[in-house]
Amino acid sequence: xxxNVTRLKALTAAQVGQYREQGFLxxxxxxxxxxxxxxxxxxxxxxxxxxxxxxxxQSLKSHLIYTALDRVVHHPKILDAVEDIxxxxxxxxxxxxxxxDRNDGxxxxxxxxxxxxxxxxxENIVTAWVAITPATRxxxxxxxIPGSHRKLVAHREGVSNNLLLRGQEVAVKVDEAQAVYMxxxxxxxxxxxxxxxxxxxxxxxxxxxxxxxxxYIPTRVKPIDGLPRDSVxxxxxxxxxxxxxxxxxxxxxxxxxxxxxxxxxxxxYHEINRLAVAKHLEMxxxxxxxxx
Ligand code: NI
Numbered sequence: 001x002x003x004n005v006t007r008l009k010a011l012t013a014a015q016v017g018q019y020r021e022q023g024f025l026x027x028x029x030x031x032x033x034x035x036x037x038x039x040x041x042x043x044x045x046x047x048x049x050x051x052x053x054x055x056x057x058q059s060l061k062s063h064l065i066y067t068a069l070d071r072v073v074h075h076p077k078i079l080d081a082v083e084d085i086x087x088x089x090x091x092x093x094x095x096x097x098x099x100x101d102r103n104d105g106x107x108x109x110x111x112x113x114x115x116x117x118x119x120x121x122x123e124n125i126v127t128a129w130v131a132i133t134p135a136t137r138x139x140x141x142x143x144x145i146p147g148s149h150r151k152l153v154a155h156r157e158g159v160s161n162n163l164l165l166r167g168q169e170v171a172v173k174v175d176e177a178q179a180v181y182m183x184x185x186x187x188x189x190x191x192x193x194x195x196x197x198x199x200x201x202x203x204x205x206x207x208x209x210x211x212x213x214x215x216y217i218p219t220r221v222k223p224i225d226g227l228p229r230d231s232v233x234x235x236x237x238x239x240x241x242x243x244x245x246x247x248x249x250x251x252x253x254x255x256x257x258x259x260x261x262x263x264x265x266x267x268x269y270h271e272i273n274r275l276a277v278a279k280h281l282e283m284x285x286x287x288x289x290x291x292x
Contacts, residue, residue, distance in 0.1 A: 010080035019085055019126075019191060023149030024198075026182040026190030030078050030130050036187035039132050042068045043099075043210055054097050060269055063095045063214075064233070064262045066253050073214055074249075078128055078189065079236050082216045085126050085191065089219040089237035091244065093117070093125075093230075094269065098163060100140050100202070100209040107140065107202045109159045109169035112152065114194035115280040116168065118227045118272040119217065121152050125194035130212045131184035138205035142190060143179040148197035155280070165273055170197060219243075224279050227272050231265050 008016065011028070019025040031039070046066075047054050063069040072078070073092050082090060094117075100106045114121045135141035154171040174197060182190040192198055194215075203209055219239045223230055231245040239246070247265060250258045 008084045010077065011084040016084055019193070022146040023193040023196040024144045024146065024180070024182070024191060027184050027188040028081055028191060029187070030081075030128070030189040031072065031075060031187040033185070033187045035072075035075075036130075036132050039068055039072060039212070040186075040210060042066065043097075043132065054099055057263075057266070060096050060266045061094055061247075061262060062097065063092070063250075064247055064265065065250055065255070065258050067250050068253075069095070069212070070249050072130060072212060073233070074235055078130070078214070081189075081191070082126060082128060083236060086124060086216060086218045087237075089239065090235050091217050091219055091221070091232040091239065092235045093119070093215040093217045093221075093232050095212060095214045098129075098200075098209075098211040098213060100163075100200075102139075102203050102206050105202060106163045108142075108163050108198075108200045109167070110145075110174045110197050110199040111155060111164060111168050111170055112195050112197060113215075115152060115155060116166065116273050116276050117194070117215075118224050118230065118276040118279070120222045120224065121195065123194070123217065123221045125215065125217050125221065127192050127194070128189045128214045128216060129182075129184075129192065130189045130214065131186055132210040132212055133186050133208050135182070135184040135209055135211060136205065136207065137181050137183060139203040139207050139209040140200045141184065141209070142182045142192070142198055142200045142211075144182065144192055145174060145178050145197040146180055149193035149195040152195060152280075157277075165270075166277070224276065227275050227279075228268050230268060230272060 063073040155168045156171045157166045157168050159167040159169045219241050233247045
């Protein structure tokens with residue numbers, strides 16, 4: 001055995017290599033069907049209390065207010081695979097729901113994630129997109145362009161009927177023929193790099209598409225200068241860098257103190273999202289990546 005090779009916990013060396021080369025990996029086993037079913041019941045019970053829709057104010061970082069989602073974010077199978085990609089010291093930067101029903105108009109235009117997050121785009125940042133129900137081509141699973149994670153490109157905003165916060169879309173031509181569709185069984189997940197071109201189409205199927213996207217970053221990642229101080233949750237290892245405030249884990253659902261902290265954290269998220277756009281434009285200009 002080569003002693004320089006880090007011992008992998010969940011993935012094979014070939015899978016780690018594929019993620020590095022192509023910017024994505026799918027499918028990867030995560031929760032399993034039974035645990036995914038439990039999360040689905042939570043989602044649908046919350047929706048039932050809010051007129052049949054997951055509440056908008058809880059779209060982001062809901063793992064800070066529901067214990068079942070806290071368990072997903074800390075799930076050993078997910079974290080073992082994430083550790084194989086990011087190393088042992090891991091922060092959960094955010095989580096977000098992507099829920100689609102048949103013909104609800106919801107789609108996601110081709111975009112890169114990190115330019116909108118106010119964190120260093122040069123870093124290895126991974127999204128674990130956990131399928132709570134099956135994700136198929138028919139119900140609008142995520143699609144990616146292999147190898148597109150190598151450079152930051154300009155984005156335009158305001159694409160109509162888009163599930164993204166700012167309706168953003170890459171301002172370059174995308175060859176749809178190269179798209180890989182990441183179909184998942186309930187309880188499986190895909191990984192995609194923070195600069196990966198990705199998107200999804202509207203659902204044409206009765207099967208609900210419920211996805212929980214968890215953003216993991218190594219503790220060394222730096223926020224961009226000049227933005228409000230952001231908060232994260234340490235989910236594995238040690239944070240020797242302290243670039244972010246740390247968020248506590250919930251011990252019961254919707255504890256008032258957690259709800260208040262969650263509101264603050266998501267307000268800051270939106271503020272950073274807004275300010276990061278200008279920084280992003282500067283970075284693209286600085287890197288010489290002219291919009292097509
Ligand atoms: Ni995205």
